[in-house]
Amino acid sequence: MNWQIVRALIAKDFKLYFRNRFFAFITVLALVAYIVIYFVMPQTVDETLEMAVYAPVLPPILEQAGSQGLELVLMESEEQLKEAVVGGEYLAGVVVPPDFMDKLMSGDKGQLDVYFGTDTPEELQDSITVLLEEMAYLQTGQMLSVRVSPEVLGRDMVGIQIPMRDRLLPMLAVIILMMEMLGLASLISSEVVGRTVQALLITPMTIRGLFAAKLIMGTSLAFIQVLLFMAVTGGLNQQPLIIIVALLLGAIMVTGIGFLVASGSKEMTTVMAWGFPALIVLSVPAFGVLAPGTVSDWVRAVPSYYLVDAVYQAANFNAGWSDIWDNLLILLSFDIVFVWLGITVLGRKLR
């Protein structure tokens, strides 16, 4: 392969990319926007659960609730409490009748009225109900037949919850990579439609040289941007080498996908038509990090899962090579598949 030709093509592609006002603008704007989004997101996680309470006589056990991670906010009236819950200020509100303690102490069954907001998850409603029942039993001195275990299932995140912005980091990284994929696909399809590729292919340049140039250009463009983003947002503070390798593999993967998108596109509209569904699918694993429990195990079938997971684990949990080598290996496999597939399909179109 003639590397002088490859270098000339790469220089030409970078020049054309940044002379396309739309892509030059989008590239800079998006990078700045993602960095801003990251920094405006909360840096810490509030682990206390706020609950509204209206109680003319506050039971002693509720006074100690604050130390259990449950912060009770006293309301002045039952109406005020209902308004606050309906307005979404609190997940739940508890109305404690004035004779509640007396009834409990005399052995009668006391009654608490609990109000939930419409968007309070069912699991949380059950938890709060159980919590209140437990507190009532404790107040009467009777033990519940429930065994309490100090064992925590999964990673114990108490006190070290991942802030929203750090959860957002892998998703923004994937979006940056995918945006560059759209740019590359647009650049290639404009070469095909403008028939400039025909002019290139009757010079000593080979189709291999052309793909080498596109692969290097596409990967560099995506990789440099995502690296810049990670560096500015502090995403490289832990395990930088692992994250850099993962991002590089991710950039190669989106370049291969860019070849595929370009092969099915004639102009910007069709690039978007093919590119956005791909972008959405590849962003799904990142949503799983953003909101754990919202996606199922099938997400492992999405190639970007291994990029998202590698970046997330390394950046937030200091995961080492031994923890995520399998992710990187699978990502490399996807790189080979997508680049091979992209070159094969697009190569047919170019010839």
Next chain:
Amino acid sequence: MAGDAIIAQNLIYSYGQLLAVDDISFKVAEGEILGFLGPNGAGKSTTVKMLTGQLQPKGGQATLLGIDVARNPEKVQGNIGVCFELPNLYEQMSAEENLNLFARLFGIRPFDADALLKRVGLGGREHDRVEGYSKGMKQRLMVARALVNRPSILFLDEPTEGLDPTSSETIRNIILQERERGATVFLTTHDMMEADKLSDRVAFVDNGKIVVLDTPHNLKQQYGKRALRVEVARPDGGLDNREVILDKPETAGDVQGLFSKERVITVHSEEASLEDIFIEITGRGLVG
């Protein structure tokens, strides 16, 4: 005697069931201009694509400068220049950047883009982006790009179609200069006048076959009417046309009679145009 720059032997190409090029064979000598004429869909572009290594022939062989095109397209492509019918330039780059890019692809350094641009009449506009160029300027830049590597063979596809007379004349002059330099020119065109003016030989292509290949002069001799068309003045001031058929025993007397009895205004030889010949041979015109 000059050798053959282009040898096409039994070239065949089909798109599915459609046979686009049907067993074409011809040779073009070094320094020769060959006009390749035919209507749309006749197989001209497909032939050019096979000769320039853009398409692999489904049969036969193309040899350029002694190199088998199918086996070594890159080597052939390093020695040819191709000017396409429709502009395919990098419009967001300047003329100079376009030429410099292709010079790098051909491995030519140093390269004087300005001199080449001046030669095609684009001096002073070398730094302007191509998107702001007129059709004629783009076409001249296309020709300049085809000359970047000082090609031994120049393929030109409709190089003057739809251009203003100045741009057309510039391009024609460049073609002749290239021939003077020793380059072989393969000229694909619909323009009979242009082919007639520029070509050493012309090939008529129809339905994927070369139906005739000869010099314009020979074709005109062979297919034209050997006659004189004479305009004579009438007594009332009008004009009459007379035709004198050549190669007859009485021809000399007829000519003498015309000049002695009538007032001869003009005399023209009646030779067929290439278009007339094409129609006579194929039964249809070149356009369409």
